[in-house]
Amino acid sequence: MRIDTADSWQQYLESWSRCMRDTYWFKERCFFDYSREEETEALREEFKKGDNIFLIASDDCGDTLGTLGIRIKGERGVIRRWEPAVPLVLRDSGVGESLLEEGVRFAREQGVRRLTATLRYPHDSEKPWCGGLYNGLCFREKKPGLQLILRLNGERYEPPLNLETLPCDDFSDMGITSFVIRCFATTPEDIAVHGDDKNVSDLVSAERVIRFQRGGGLGYSPSDLRRVALVDGEPAGFIRNFIPDDPYRPRFGLIGQLGVFPEYRRRGIGISLVMDSLNTLKKKSCEYAYVGTPQSNHAAINLYEKIGFRPIFKIIFCEKNC
Ligand SMILES: CC(C)(COP(=O)(O)OP(=O)(O)OC[C@H]1O[C@@H](n2cnc3c(N)ncnc32)[C@H](O)[C@@H]1OP(=O)(O)O)[C@@H](O)C(=O)NCCC(=O)NCCS
Known part of the structure; x- marks a missing residue:
């Protein structure tokens, strides 16, 4: 497996879309939740800004295994929602962990002192898979919040x-x-x-x-x-x-x-x-x-x-x- 920075918006969009395909809100619109349209638009804006980090993991044949985007705001890095993005079948393969470790290294090199990530998910569901990755890399969790409508x-x-x-x-x-x-x-x-x-x-x-x-x-x-x-x-x-x-x-x-x-x-x-x-x-x-x-x-x-x-x-x- 190799991890590289994305060459172009088109390449990253295709890779990210492939890796997000099992994420419930990416597959279909859910009431008040994130959506494919909203996140694609946010990604497009973030990609335009040169400092942000966009990593693609691929295998020896060049097939995409996972992606990770990090927004850089001065000394703070913000991991994009529900990322690293890895298809369901590859979630036990270590791709997510490697992407996250590499993301932390890239961020550090760019002067980031603090990395944050936000997990928002349906109140009656399990914590998203990427939450386990953050735990594995010793991210601190603040007290959970509840949103009501x-x-x-x-x-x-x-x-x-x-x-x-x-x-x-x-x-x-x-x-x-x-x-x-x-x-x-x-x-x-x-x-x-x-x-x-x-x-x-x-x-x-x-x-x-x-x-x-x-x-x-x-x-x-x-x-x-x-x-x-x-x-x-x-x-x-x-x-x-x-x-x-x-x-x-x-x-x-x-x-x-x-x-x-x-x-x-x-x-x-x-x-x-x-x-x-x-x-x-x-x-x-x-x-x-x-x-x-x-x-x-x-x-x-x-x-x-x-x-x-x-x-x-x-x-x-x-x-x-x-
Ligand atoms: C939450 C807060 C705004 C409630 O204000 P309040 O004027 O005391 O609330 P009310 O008197 O209008 O109470 C309405 C209902 O809320 C619930 N409630 C309010 N305080 C409660 C308490 N300490 N424990 C349990 N239920 C409570 C009750 O159902 C109450 O109805 P009841 O008095 O008939 O049982 C107040 O406690 C507060 O300022 N807390 C700190 C700041 C905060 O947490 N803000 C909310 C952030 S979103």
Whole structure:
């Protein structure tokens, strides 16, 4: 077996398509999941950028055995979804392991210090095969997340509270960031659930996320989708929703962040913020609402399931220092 970098887009596309043929979402369209069209388009864009790594493993006759793509973003390398791509019959042959080892070596040579991979798969399925490869190469797995979805029907949601709210934009980015830290990283229970997610537990990272989102990074988000809840005129929690520009899925609203200050919990504020948002998303022609949270976040999962959300995907972030 030899492993080479791809010579051309056409060569890589053909090899990758052959190796992905047993992957369920590549074979047929699955509701809300990745799709062949979406990933081919992403691959085309990534191939245009010179720094990215595209490896092809082949046998002595030149037949393709597997492929691996890694996006390079400065000192970070991101393994493409569900890769290394290896046909089912070759998965015990060591091709995937060799590709991954070679990918790590290439990435290191290009100055990559940290390699990451994301596994997102149906919540009731086994972890994808490539997850075992990452484990074998000592990638660390962060706590798994759960993604839930709700079909927005014709009826109005009736929140238990008639909440007074203000737009998030009435507060500074630092003000909203301090709300995030207060909600996600103050009590020992919240730190146990969210403590390893810097985006909600570290001031600098959290503010960067807020700025990115306010700049449209997660999608369209007018002020009626980003609200701060008030109790007796004082902030008590917040919600931030987005409508991603996604040509591959029905129009949906993403609940980006929801938090209620610890001292205001279990009074119906969280569920009211979500229900008010669902009514707004419906007015904006969204067919679905979508949300992700750590699998250990029972409070949030109960809240969403109480409204009617159902689990759809599990998500695991893996990383390795090079
Ligand atoms: C999750 C969170 C937003 C809930 O806010 P809240 O205002 O306390 O929730 P509500 O009072 O509206 O509760 C609605 C329902 O959610 C569920 N729920 C809320 N907190 C719960 C808890 N601690 N344990 C179990 N179920 C809980 C219950 O089903 C509850 O209904 P009930 O009170 O009639 O039993 C809040 O705990 C929080 O800010 N947590 C930290 C940040 C976070 O995890 N955000 C969600 C990320 S997606």
